[in-house]
Amino acid sequence: xxxxxxxxxxxxxxxxxxxxxxxxxxxxxxxxxxxxxxxxxxxxxxxxxxxxxxxxxxxxxxxxxxxxxxxxxxxxxxxxxxxxxxxxxxxxxxxxxxxxxxxxxxxxxxxxxxxxxxxxxxxxxxxxxxxxxxxxxxxxxxxxxxxxxxxxxxxxxxxxxxxxxxxxxxxxxxxxxxxxxxxxxxxxxxxxxxxxxxxxxxxxxxxxxx
Numbered sequence: 598x599x600x601x602x603x604x605x606x607x608x609x610x611x612x613x614x615x616x617x618x619x620x621x622x623x624x625x626x627x628x629x630x631x632x633x634x635x636x637x638x639x640x641x642x643x644x645x646x647x648x649x650x651x652x653x654x655x656x657x658x659x660x661x662x663x664x665x666x667x668x669x670x671x672x673x674x675x676x677x678x679x680x681x682x683x684x685x686x687x688x689x690x691x692x693x694x695x696x697x698x699x700x701x702x703x704x705x706x707x708x709x710x711x712x713x714x715x716x717x718x719x720x721x722x723x724x725x726x727x728x729x730x731x732x733x734x735x736x737x738x739x740x741x742x743x744x745x746x747x748x749x750x751x752x753x754x755x756x757x758x759x760x761x762x763x764x765x766x767x768x769x770x771x772x773x774x775x776x777x778x779x780x781x782x783x784x785x786x787x788x789x790x791x792x793x794x795x796x797x798x799x800x801x802x803x804x805x806x807x
Contacts, residue, residue, distance in 0.1 A: 606675070608635045609790075610688050610727075612700035612720050614707045615643020616739040618764050619651050622701045623666065624783045630670050632792050637688050637695070638663075639679045639719050643704065681719045688723045697733025698723055699786060702764060705740050705747050711759075712750040728757060735789055737782070739764040760789050770798040 609629055613622040629636050640648070640659075648654045654662045663671065663678055670676035679686040687693040700707060700720070707720060711734075716722040727734040736759060740747060751761055762785055766778045777797070784796035 606633055606635045608637060608695040610637045610639070610695055610698035610723050612698065612703070612707075612723070613638070613640045613644040613648070614700060614702060614704040614720065615641055615647050616702035616704040616764075617647065617651065618702035618737075618739045619644065619647045620779055621737060621764065621782055623652070624779055625699060625701050625786060626667070626676070628783060628787060628792070628794060628796070630667070630675055634696075635674075636670075636676045637679060638676060639681050639686075639688070639723060641681050641704075641707070641718070641720055679719055683719055684722055686719055689719060689726065691726050691730045695732065696790070697735070698727045699735045699737070700724065701735075701737040701783075701786060702739040703736040705738065705750075708736055708738055708754070709746070709750050711736070712753045728759075733760070733790070734758075735760040735762060735786060737762050737764055737786065762786055762789065769800060772797075 611622060611626055611629070613619055626636055626638065645656045645659060648662070649656045656662055660678060667676050679688060688695065710716070710721045711724045714725065716725040724734055736754065738751065738761065755761055762782070764782055766772070767781055770781065772778050772781065780796040784794050787794045787796070
């Protein structure tokens with residue numbers, strides 16, 4: 598694959614919060630980078646803890662932990678990590694052009710802040726920028742069971758055009774592993790961007806059988 602020059606690449610913001618399922622966000626980043634997009638990443642404090650607990654990352658040196666997975670992308674500045682406390686980062690301004698933002702996974706705390714216009718860190722400020730600029734905002738909530746406030750907050754965001762893609766598995770395509778189930782959800786997000794992929798078998802895809 599011929600790498601596009603930086604000026605020609607699309608930019609996406611990716612957020613990882615403290616909800617379970619940090620592997621979803623990492624797999625999403627892998628696919629965005631493979632599509633030749635630039636990725637601007639922000640991780641909450643709770644998100645870093647989940648990366649440690651679920652994926653075994655040594656987060657005492659966060660950039661080094663990220664580089665262990667995405668060294669080449671960081672080196673060529675295709676992937677940029679922004680501290681969540683840096684409210685003056687590029688992605689905090691509507692004048693910084695991006696295609697949109699995906700928060701995957703998205704905690705109910707972050708979702709509630711976005712729904713009520715509370716932007717007191719970079720994660721929620723960047724999401725607020727997507728709303729005010731009319732750009733794509735996709736949230737992948739991961740919580741169960743859901744109470745009425747969760748549902749009301751999601752309805753508020755849906756009415757504003759936010760795409761809500763809950764972290765729900767599917768079985769119609771015949772998943773054989775956890776990897777298959779991760780890829781399915783990431784594929785559903787990529788469908789909404791939209792970006793081509795072959796992460797899961799689509800219904801009616803005859804060449805693989807049903």
